[in-house]
Amino acid sequence: MDDIDLEQQEPFPVDRDGRQVRDGEDQQDGGRNMGCCEKFQRSVSKWMLPEDSRSKYLERANCCPPPIFIILISIGELAVFIYYAVWKPQKQWVTLEEGIWKSPLTYRAERREEAWRFISYMFVHAGVEHIVGNLLMQLLLGIPLELVHKGFEVGMVYLAGVLAGSLASSIFDPLSALVGASGGVYALIGGYFMNAVVNFREMIPLLGVFRILAIVLIVGVDFGFAFYRRFANHEDGLKVSFVAHFGGIVAGMTIGYVFFSAYNKKLLKDPRFWICIVGYVVFVLFAVLFNIFLSPAS
Numbered sequence: 001m002d003d004i005d006l007e008q009q010e011p012f013p014v015d016r017d018g019r020q021v022r023d024g025e026d027q028q029d030g031g032r033n034m035g036c037c038e039k040f041q042r043s044v045s046k047w048m049l050p051e052d053s054r055s056k057y058l059e060r061a062n063c064c065p066p067p068i069f070i071i072l073i074s075i076g077e078l079a080v081f082i083y084y085a086v087w088k089p090q091k092q093w094v095t096l097e098e099g100i101w102k103s104p105l106t107y108r109a110e111r112r113e114e115a116w117r118f119i120s121y122m123f124v125h126a127g128v129e130h131i132v133g134n135l136l137m138q139l140l141l142g143i144p145l146e147l148v149h150k151g152f153e154v155g156m157v158y159l160a161g162v163l164a165g166s167l168a169s170s171i172f173d174p175l176s177a178l179v180g181a182s183g184g185v186y187a188l189i190g191g192y193f194m195n196a197v198v199n200f201r202e203m204i205p206l207l208g209v210f211r212i213l214a215i216v217l218i219v220g221v222d223f224g225f226a227f228y229r230r231f232a233n234h235e236d237g238l239k240v241s242f243v244a245h246f247g248g249i250v251a252g253m254t255i256g257y258v259f260f261s262a263y264n265k266k267l268l269k270d271p272r273f274w275i276c277i278v279g280y281v282v283f284v285l286f287a288v289l290f291n292i293f294l295s296p297a298s
Helices: 038-046 053-062 066-086 119-122 128-148 151-172 182-198 205-232 243-261 271-294
Strands: none
Touching: 038 053, 038 119, 038 128, 066 119, 066 151, 119 151, 119 243, 128 151, 128 182, 151 182, 151 243, 151 271, 182 205, 205 243, 243 271
């Protein structure tokens, strides 16, 4: 058998990333076959990143490990909801009942010295519509965000929104109770919204318009429901504050924007990061002092 001169052979076709294309593969994206995970990652990159950051993301993209933070926090919230529904069955799961108001997790103004309540309220929800809405929004948005960004970054933005929501509520609606993960959800929405607006020209225009309109519609409907539950619903029981929505979305549009717009960049060298962090810390300190010395709930 004659020796094969490798130099005379035609080179294997490669894609723009230098990866070999094999015969018989599905000719997609420049002739390279993509698996389900890679197709999903490419779709995520188009929704979450400006064009100049996508190639770097796709070089590093991997479906393992999965977006563990947002999945675990969602499981925790669902587990707490099921616990209270089983422990004290509700006549209607869409109705606020006494069980959740006695929970050691719920934020209540008169128990605010129990500092964990400023965070733990996110695990308690008012009813099935409340938790389903929050879970859908945080999973649909949180999973792609965590695939692109680190779970630590998504977790910090989420928890910053939860804390900002309860502190804002304690200042601007100090006599109301607080339940639900809306502060964290709105922090993710706020960060994503700012990223979509600022990088609009670098995104696919049609997707950019759809993103912005979808966010405005979802936020408008949810705010409307929160206002109704706070001011128009005359059912007996504690009033549920809507201010956490505002606190969460402001946290997202500041801290969340910096985290989510700084892909593949060192945050510690970004002055926007320090401005947002200092501003957030000042707000937290002011809210703590307000609750200690000035709150009408004292």
